[in-house]
Amino acid sequence: MSVTFRIADQILKLDDTSDVTEAIVHKYDAFLNLLSTGEYAFQRDAARTVIRFLVSPKYLDLERLARANWNSRPVLAQRYTSIDAMLERMPLKGSKGASLDIATGGGKSYLMYGLAAIALAEGLVDRVLLLCPSLTIEEGLLGKFNALAGNQNLTAIMKELGAVVAIPGIKRGNETIQAGDICIENIHAVYGNAGSSIADSFTGNGARTLVLNDEAHHLFSPNDSDEGSMKKWLQFLLSPEYGFRYLINVTGTPYTGDDYFPDVIYRFGLKQAVEAKVVKKPDYVLEETHSKQSWDKIYAVHESNRKEYGTKLRPISVVITKDIAECVEQWQILVAYLAKKEKISAAEAEKKVIWVTSGIPTAKAAKARVEAAYSPRDNKDSADKRRKENLTTLKSVDDPASSVEWIVSVSMLTEGWDVKNVFQIVPHDSRAFNSKLLIAQVLGRGLRMPACLDMQPLVKVTNHEAWTDEIANLLKDVLEVENTLSWGFDSRREEFIFPLHNLSYELTEQTVETKKLKAVNIKLTLKPQSRKSTEYVTFSESGKLAMEITHENTEEIEYAVCTLHDYISEKDKRIGKKWPKSRIRKLIKDALQAGGYDDTFLSRENLSLVQQAFGPLFRDVGREHPRMANKAKELISVDYREAMRQSFSESRVKESGAVYHVAGDAKPFCKDESHLWKQYCNWLKIAEIDESSLHDDAQTIIKRLYKVDMAKFKSPVNVLYASHKPERQFSELLFENSTLIEAFIKPPDRGCYSFPYSYKPAKTGKTHTVNEFFNPDFFLRLKDSHDVLVVEIKQDGDDGNRNKAKFRDGKAHFERLNAALEEAGEPWRYHFYFLSPEDYTGFFDRLRDGKFMGWKAGLMVELEK
Incomplete structure (x- = not known):
């Protein structure tokens, strides 16, 4: 999905730069310059925005501000169906109420003190009530506000400005709140503590009180462990008994569920805080x-x-x-x-x-x-x-x-x-x-x-x-x-859908057989096992981190031997005598050593396999017996129409990607993403006249957008995204040779078509076996044919252990798949290729002359060595 409703577009803008308003707003610049320094200088703009709103005669309440923005900014109509729908989400619309989005770690306490001090100094209000959701937060705010109120330099500036209140009193809710005081109280005490003086101090004085609501997401999103109390918080603010007029909400998480607050007038969000290095x-x-x-x-x-x-x-x-x-x-x-x-x-x-x-x-x-x-x-x-x-x-x-x-x-x-x-x-x-x-x-x-x-x-x-x-x-x-766009199945291009076939892999019961003689020998093949494995996590900033994972589902070899011997003896005492612990131990160790695995323990999965291997010894002659094996179970259909959509970001496009779209298709994207694609198209039009007038990012992006004739775009997708140069080169040749194919599909990297493979990371030495899933890059259906060519794209010379394993297990998978299709009477056949750029021309030549069966690319030859 794209960043549908850009947060920057949702901030309500104030348009009052009258001399009277600006005189008040900038009167306290010296105070703010001292209060908010260095990387926290943004707080000055935040404070000025709030003061402008509070003193402006142009905006008598939040509703006036919202209507002014609705009438002047069409972008808001993308989010709300009507102005009434917008106002419905503003419970404080009848007051001078608004919200601030200040990222956690952005110094909200200092900003709130600045707002309280300026409101009192200007005489805009007589008292300030700061509400927070807990006693712990209350204690922290009291400490910070007392320190700031005692700052002699800040006091000196206020006195020089002729402040109505130069040194505000800092009090709790259980004290009498007088003119010039800032009262800090947790919301629970407001209506749950008989000792609170809130009612006595603020009843009937709301019009001359500034209310600051800290951590205000609790106020609008009562979805925590004390839901009832949080609902009462909003009821308290709206109570006609108090008649609060000035209400400023401050939070670093201005969301109700997934919806951004509709009444934010200033924002220093997480992205800005990260870019300014104010937070981690x-x-x-x-x-x-x-x-x-x-x-x-x-x-x-x-x-x-x-x-x-x-x-x-x-x-x-x-x-x-x-x-x-x-x-x-x-x-x-x-x-x-x-x-x-x-x-x-x-x-x-x-x-x-x-x-x-x-x-x-x-x-x-x-x-x-x-x-x-x-x-x-x-x-x-x-x-x-x-x-x-x-x-x-x-x-x-x-x-x-x-x-x-x-x-x-x-x-x-x-x-x-x-x-x-x-x-x-x-x-x-x-x-x-x-x-x-x-x-x-x-x-x-x-x-x-x-x-x-x-x-x-x-x-x-x-x-x-x-x-x-x-x-x-x-x-x-x-x-x-950043902005992203998604790509995937497009119902308008359903004609290019063709069936994909896969195999399910699991432990299954195969066909039964009738034993004429009792089994004597045991054939035992065990799966890769390790006490620990090296796994990798790739992070967005720090990249790949290797870590050692301990596998808990294991049994020491002696315990496993004892368990198996008890199991055999209970089933048949005669067989138990023929299979003493020493013989069982040797059987297991030989099988583990044959696979190159640690022979001091058994994984639970392998213990189960050993137990199953003894099964034939207990079978009665002349009776039917099932056999168990972990192998491909059955044919399954993969419907690309149900595959998840993939997304690509602007940075990926700029770095190495490319977007191929049908020439003349006005709407490859819909709903939330259409406006971003429209922007790209506008850049293309501007570039035809004067590309230099575009910013650098725009110039880079439009160079990675490629039009393709509709007759050549034989894929059931809205657009095709290629993530790196080898993919780009293959995609371009695929479109140029479109007459050779009926259709092609590029499945998602996961969640669509995959099968298991295993490999050892190191070429030499004993290393842990890694089990993963392989997701091929392209499926090409040849023209007038049931032949499907499966293509994996790699860099030239990319013949590492991982790719060798993918190629080995991939060949085996499609051989099994073709056998299953033939047995089922299906006409489809799959042909598997590993290609690098130096193989592309040879590959399409073989498609052209019909000699693709059995053909091997240079990379495939290297992978077989």
């Missing part, structure tokens, strides 16, 4: 060879961070779960894992791991899960007591004396979070990471920068399970990675 740069997973849940993978990233940053600080990894019960359960699992991995006691492991939640669940089932997972340390201990201790510990986890290296927490946490040493974020469950709000929340845990580093560090986002495409796209949208 997210480094997320692009692909990996080991997609199963694995603490080994997460631990390897943690250790990598320790090597990278450990001389200056203690890197922390944060695991995010979907709810409180799972949080405590995963804490227990992680403690056990660390104890085993690092060979330490459980008590020592607990010192390294804390769990952080806003409370203990009250629902019976969830509460029972917490109690089952948490083991009290003594008869006075409880899960809630430990939770409160952990909140206290959280405040000091960045200290050198702290032993904490791991934090397990929940996605929507209302507690304050000011941890700077986070270098790995682990969304443990997709449900903790399946909306833009949750993604922004989770990323926010690791963005803050440690002061001791003199460079912008990376925070790795290590998924604990494979991303879905939807989540991957949401993540990219939140990070504003």
Whole structure:
């Protein structure tokens, strides 16, 4: 998907530069210049934008501002069907209310103090009420505001400007709030604490009060552990009893689910903060060879961070779960894992791991899960007591004396979070990471920068399970990675669909046979096994990271031998005597050594295979017996129309990609992506007149857009994307030789057509066998034929072990497939090729003269050596 509604286009713009307004806005420049310095200078513009809105007579309320933007900015109509639909999403439209998008780590506290101080100094309001979602955040704000209010230089500037209030009073909600005061209170105390003076101090004074709502995503997205309280927050703001007029919401995650706030008037978002090096740069997973849940993978990233940053600080990894019960359960699992991995006691492991939640669940089932997972340390201990201790510990986890290296927490946490040493974020469950709000929340845990580093560090986002495409796209949208377009099946071109055939691979029961004689010998072939394997994760910024994964489903050889001997003896005592442990041991070791595998243990899969190998010895003569084997099971159909769409980004196009589209096709993209393609087309028109008038990126992109005659574009896709030069060269020749083919399909890299293969990374020496899936690049159906040519594209000379294995297992796969098709009476036949650019002309020559069967490209010859 493309970045459909560009966030920059959704920011409400203020158009009031009258002398009166500008005089007030810039009156406090000196104050803001001192308050917000260096990389935080953006806060000055944020403060000026807010002050302009608050003092402008042009915008009496948010609704006036929204209507002005609707009338002057047609781009808003792309998101909302009408102005009424837009206003419906603005519950504060009747007030001077608006939101600020300030990335986590962007210094929101300083900005809010600046707004409060200027509003009081100008006499715009008499009091300021700052609301936040928790006591922890309240404590942090009180400390910062007291320090700023006591800053003599800031006070001196306000006095010189003749401020109505030069030194604001900083108070809690349980004190009497007077004119000139800033009251900081957590929202729970506002309507849940009899000792709060909020009602006495603010009833009837709302028109002369500025309300600042910190972490305002809780206000508009009451989807956390205290949903009822968060709904009351909005009700409190709208209460006619108070009549609040000035309301500014501040958050680093301005989303309601996946929808961006509609009332944002200033933005310094995550992308801007990363570019300005105010926060760490997210480094997320692009692909990996080991997609199963694995603490080994997460631990390897943690250790990598320790090597990278450990001389200056203690890197922390944060695991995010979907709810409180799972949080405590995963804490227990992680403690056990660390104890085993690092060979330490459980008590020592607990010192390294804390769990952080806003409370203990009250629902019976969830509460029972917490109690089952948490083991009290003594008869006075409880899960809630430990939770409160952990909140206290959280405040000091960045200290050198702290032993904490791991934090397990929940996605929507209302507690304050000011941890700077986070270098790995682990969304443990997709449900903790399946909306833009949750993604922004989770990323926010690791963005803050440690002061001791003199460079912008990376925070790795290590998924604990494979991303879905939807989540991957949401993540990219939140990070504003860049514009992307998708390509895939286009129903307008369905005539170029042809059937694809594959084989399913699994452990299956083959045809039965009748034994005339009892089996005597055992033929045993075992699968590759290793206690550990080297797997790879590719991150968006830091590239590939190798890690060692320990495989738990193994049995020591002696235990396996004993287990098998007991099994055989129980089935038939006579056979048990013929197969003593020594003979079983030799059988297993010989089979393992024949395959070049470690013979000191058996994987559970191989143990099962050994047990199955003894099966024929127990079969009665004259009876039918099934045979089990792990092999290709049956023909399956692959429907390209159901394949997932693929996407390409602007940077990929600029670097090495190319986009081939049908000449004259006005709408290769639809809905959200059409506006981006229209922009590209406009650039092409401008380039025909004066290409130099385009910016450099535009010039580069249009040079990678290629028109293809409709008669030559014989593929059921909206556009064809080629990712690298060899693919580009092959695609161009494919279009030029289109008369030789009926149609062609370029399947996605995953999720469409694949089959298993295995290889050893090193050419020599004993290395772990890696099992992966092979996804060929092109399927070409020849003209007036049922012959399908399967083509894998490689660089010249790319004859490494991996490609040799792909070619070997690919040939075997298509031989089996053709045999299955012949047996099924199907006319289709598949021919498999590995090609590099130096083979292309020879390949198309063989198609032209009809001598493609049995032909071998130069690369194929090399791969067979």
